[in-house]
Amino acid sequence: MAKTQPFSAQVRQTGKAVTIDLHGEVDSFASDRLHEAYAEVEQFNPPVILLDFSDVSYINSTGIALIVGLLAQARKLQRKVYVYGLSDHFITIFQITRLAEFMSIYPNEDSALADAAAFG
DSSP states (O other), X not given: OOOOOOOEXXXXXXXXXXXXXXXXXXXXXXXXXXXXXXHHHHTTOOSEEEEEEEEEEEEOHHHHHHHHHHHHXXXXXXXXXXXXXXXXXXXXXXXXXXXXXXXXXXSSHHHHHHHHHHOO
16 A cells, blocks of 8 residues: 655745645645645735646545635635646546636646746
8 A cells, every 4th residue: 555645835936926836645634734835825926826736646525625725715816826747637637626727737837837927
């Protein structure tokens, strides 16, 4: 059985955008740290928030709800949310849950940053 990786998130400024690098499992245990990371992002007042899923091993329905909540907060302030690093499986989940309709999905950080640089 694979060892689970506890959730962590780091915030870094990347040009006009601010990136939240997500690690581990996005589930109910991710809630507090994800909210803290979003609060850190708000200090930068970025027009675009990037979510890096490159090191995410698992997302459950609670994790999807957390992402929806983060998206709702960003949209209230007219911030764009871009995601990258999603596995094919996670892309399918984002399409099924309709998250893909509300956030732009990119294959990698460079392509997300290129679009973020053109925004705002």
